[in-house]
Amino acid sequence: MTLLAPLITGFMRDYMPRQRGYSPHSCEAYAYSFRLLFAFAAKRIRTMPSQLHIEQLDAALILDFLVHIERERGNGATTRNLRLAAIKTFMRYVEYQVPSALEQIGQIHAIPVKRHDQKLIRHLIMVEVRAILNAPDLTTRLGVRDRAMMHLCFAAGLRVSELVGAMMANLSLQRPPSLLVLGKGRKERCLPLWKETAADLRAWLTLRGSVRVPELFVNAEGTPMTRAGFEYVLEKHARAAAETCPSLRGRSISPHQLRHSCAVIMLQATHDIRKVALWLGHADIRTTEVYLRMDPTEKLEAVEAVVPPELRRGRFKAPDALIASLLADISPPPA
Structure with a gap:
């Protein structure tokens, strides 16, 4: 033993x-x-x-x-x-x-994995993303931080671990602005940033202060932001955004939904699943194929590209009402 x-x-x-x-x-x-x-x-x-x-x-x-x-x-x-x-x-x-x-x-x-239903993953449309990003109070330090965190998580399609683990040294706001991300399996990827995202990050860096930690985002105590901390921040602003965006009411918004939303919007813009996989840091493109099932535009293009078969058309003629009633009243003889 x-x-x-x-x-x-x-x-x-x-x-x-x-x-x-x-x-x-x-x-x-x-x-x-x-x-x-x-x-x-x-x-x-x-x-x-x-x-x-x-x-x-x-x-x-x-x-x-x-x-x-x-x-x-x-x-x-x-x-x-x-x-x-x-x-x-x-x-x-x-x-x-x-x-x-x-x-x-x-x-x-030899124990097999269990097969299960693969439902479509939930994501946010652009109107809902905009409402959440506009929810923080930008006249406060924490409001500026929250906007920068949520904007970066969405725009870069980051996992929450990648967001809270983002380092100051890996952020470049020179033209073009970019962020070096350490993803799953210790795989690095360099992501260019929208100028709007870079503007929110610059605003946060001016207020971040001389915090002695290498992480880009910190909490109110000056220590690195945690997964639970960001989940709380996102949920708080999602509730506030629901007041102006009815489709958010009663929904629980997770950080991964921001990542899913980025993937769907990018797929709709590029129509290239390989670019989406590269952006998200997926090692296997089969992982990214879930977004093909979510996006109806890809299927609509496939339908429009196929010529439907020409079929013979006919016109249905309803039977006379009296004859139909007599047929209904006739019962089969007993065996």
Whole structure:
């Protein structure tokens, strides 16, 4: 029997960050998945998590765990598949550490992902984006900061982690203005900025002050802006914008909806899914294809480009009302 604790420690502290180069955010997401799994396994086996053995994490237990997070925690199929992906990644690491568990690990790898409905993702139209960006009070320091944050998130199509992680050193307001972004998988991309976005950033930099942190955006205490902090700022201004934009009423606006909105507007302008993928920093263009399902203009162009078949036309002649009533009254003879 092989203790689990040394294996997960080596996986989280050496394999992921050093050997594979995973970002701190990815390591945190994996760690959360394992906390859930180990707490479930310890309760099921009636032991302490630190006393678990890798041999106890068999395919049957993993399947029970996946059912548990769906039924008890209310997780959807997408979250369930993410937890399973984290477990399989860990098991690939265990293959080299504990060769005797290869058969057990092979059974876990055979657990399929769960298929689910892929609904259209929600996004904002330009009128709604404009209403949200106009909501902050530009006569205050925090209002100027909020406008600059939301404008940059939308215009650059940033993930919230990319926004709060944006560095002063990576922003250039010289012509043409641009921002160097460190995205998923440690992939850098350089994004040019609209002059309107650059103007909002210049306004914020004049009020930012001598804050001793490298991040571009800071909170009221002068420390780096957090994900939760930006989500609060966006939700606050979305509620204010709903007073002048009725379509925003009753909706919960997330930072990722600004990213989706940028992608849809860019696709409508360029009609090139490859440019959208490049802008968003997608490693696989199949990830970007979801926006093709969202944008009806692409389908309208396809319909207009096809010549419909010429069909013979006829005219329907309704039967006489008296004859129709007699036919309805006739019942079939009994068998």
